[in-house]
Amino acid sequence: MSIAPVILVVDDDPSIRESLSSELRVSSYTTVSAGNGQEGLRAFAAHAPDLVLTDLAMPRSDGFELISAIRATSRTPIIVLSVRGNDPDKIRALDLGADDFVTKPFSVAELLARIRAQLRRTASATAATLSFDELTIDLERRKVTQGGRDIHLTPTEYGLLELLASNAGKPMFIEHIIARVWRNAPGTTADTVRVHMSSLRKKIEPDPSNPRYIVTEPWVGYRFIAEPVP
Amino acid sequence: MHSRRALAWLFSLAGIAAVTIGGRAMRLNANTVGFAFLVVVLLASVRGGLLVGTVSSIIATLCYNYFFFPPLGTFAIHDPANWFALSAFLITSVIVNRLVAAAHHEAARAESEALKASLLRAVSHDLTTPLTAITIQTEALKRKATLDGELRDAVNGIDEETRRLRRRIDNLLAMARLQAGNAKPRREPTPPADLFHAVREHLPVPLTVHVDDDCPDANVDPALALEILVNLIENAHRVSPPDAPVLLTAARHGKDVRIEVLDRGPGIPPALTADVAQRGLGLQIARSLAAANGGTFDITPRPGGGTIARVDLPAAPLPEETR
Known part of the structure; x- marks a missing residue:
């Protein structure tokens, strides 16, 4: 990939959003961020990211709404940032069309591996x-x-x-x-x-x-x- | 609460008096009056609870008998049909009472469970969010090549303690969830090798792993089983000498899957093996979670030195193996 893939980070907590975005940029991704599902959807339309990372529990418009809205029009990979022990939410997110999840607090190395896997899967969709x-x-x-x-x-x-x-x-x-x-x-x-x-x-x-x-x-x-x- | 109950008493007595006086004044027939009494008893029970309801039923029955069943003005009853009507009234009002009380109790219990669940969710979210930010920023610090020795040690210390904090929080939340009763263990067939895989993702410590070829899947709640193993392995790792990594094994044991965590640490003084509680939170949690999964947990000295922590969990053989 010659152009850096764009990742949309959606989380209501500013310190997670910023530290995560900064770590992703270190790994040569371009990032866009949003603080709730609605902002996330607008950013998704404006920037056409290659992958979306989203929290689930957010005030106003949550991650579930965002996943459903994105899946209505696109197959862009979505990785959910879920909270430990909240398996019903995680399963619901997968059911709505999320592709994978990491559990907070996750390590950046783990998240990067998950991101690479999703980007690779979409890139090799037609491989023999x-x-x-x-x-x-x-x-x-x-x-x-x-x-x-x-x-x-x-x-x-x-x-x-x-x-x-x-x-x-x-x-x-x-x-x-x-x-x-x-x-x-x-x-x-x-x-x-x-x-x-x-x-x-x-x-x-x-x-x-x-x-x-x-x-x-x-x-x-x-x-x-x-x-x-x- | 007190004034609410006093109001219910007042309501009930006033209601019974009103039905009695009104019934007599308007010369209503006994059936109509009976239903009116029943409504009063039902409302009294809803507002005041089981005691108010029960006493109201008895007073209403007495008034009903005294004022509406001939001979009037006595508690005597001549017509056997009226005996039947009065008994039916008493039984109905008592049953209604009990149903109302049970519904109340159930509503209160559901409310308290819902409260516990939402509290747990909030605590979990509020503890996890800062911890996630700390984890990410610590990793960013660790990556910076410019860190000198002293600073690097400090950052590694933060990293290690953050992981520990994370696991304590996971433990407490798992226990709280079980005790809140809103998360019954959700068991499903789980290959031990997959549990071990998940352990390695959670706990980056050196491990030697062995699963017997004929070891069946375990019928467990995978998240709780993972919690058990992470605790045991963390304990074992802490006491292990660097050249003897923790050994993790799974094998068939009768109708169970036996999972063992073996270390070459100093072992446990024999007096303590019986009382797991004295070995800290991790082992207590392992025992509770094993029991919640229909399994058992115990700890024994390892031949040649060290400790074996052993969890027996119910097996879920593949269909072709059960024949």
């Missing part, structure tokens, strides 16, 4: 091959290699891997996985997904005690780890 560390997925030939070795997957396992990897960094709801991979076949349950996911993970993870590629996402489903948090 996906690769992460040692894992390569050839989407045209439906071939998977890990550390140079061919991995033999069942069609269901391949479907799961393709869906998750092409949405790397994004928590995927079980319902969505069942709809996409099983086409909502009757009798498909979360347990069906668990069984196939477990065998897929055994095949692709170099060290099953230390998952590198796929982890469960509490109360949501699964997430493909685009980039391990440093």
Whole structure:
């Protein structure tokens, strides 16, 4: 990317907004900021950012309204800054179309990894091959290699891997996985997904005690780890 | 509160008197009067609570009998049908009373739970916001290459203490949430390796991790399980010598998943192993959270020196494993 990606930071707390923006600029992003959902939406229209970071609880117009409003017109990645323990809010935000979240207080390194994952996902939307560390997925030939070795997957396992990897960094709801991979076949349950996911993970993870590629996402489903948090 | 109850008494007695006098004056039939009494009792109960309501029911029943069931002017009743009517009246008014009281109680409980939940949310937000700003700014300071040795140590100190503060807050909020009762543990099948992955994201300390190949998923609330492990590992890390990182393992144990945190620290004097409470907040929290997840927690000496903190959590085997 030759031009610095623009990130819109929406938070009602000025010290978070400013320190975060300043850290993002150090990492060569251009930033725009807003103090509530309404301002955020105006800034979104005016600056067409490449990614949005938004708090959820804000006076007047909150993060949920902002997410819905942005999703009505655009697929720009949205990362939510959520508060620890408030999982229902986090899940609602994902349901409305947010792509990922970090939990306050987060480390900047963690946030930067999440941002890179989202920007990379939108940039590689039309790629023919996906690769992460040692894992390569050839989407045209439906071939998977890990550390140079061919991995033999069942069609269901391949479907799961393709869906998750092409949405790397994004928590995927079980319902969505069942709809996409099983086409909502009757009798498909979360347990069906668990069984196939477990065998897929055994095949692709170099060290099953230390998952590198796929982890469960509490109360949501699964997430493909685009980039391990440093 | 007192004046409100006194008003309810006054209302109830005045209401019963009014129905009695009005009923007699207008020569209303006994059924109409009965319903009018019931309305008074119901309102008295709503305004004054169970005691006012119950006493009102009894007084109303007596007045009803004395003034409206023949022979009038006595508490005697000749017609068996009237016995039935009077009993039905008494039973109805008592039941109405109890229902009103139960609804009151439930409303008060819901109100106090909602208050606790919104307080927790506010505290959580108000503590987390400055902590987030501090975390970001500390990282900015750490990045500055110009920091000399003394300043760098100070910044690292701030960083470390901020993390500690963050974890104490997480702990307290997790406990408060459980006690507020508005966040029942939300259990779901969770692979131990994923819990360990989350631990490493939260707690950047050296760890050796091992999950047995045949270890089933644990049926736990993932956030609470993470809280338990972060506490135990933080404790273990603090006492570990630098060359012996904390070991974290998961294995099948009967119908449970057994997770162990092993350290090579000085160990716990035998007298203290029985009383986990004496080992600080972290272990107490681990025990409460394990229990909330349907599991158990205990702590034993590790052969060769050190301590094993052990959490047994219910397993959630894959469907094909349950056959």
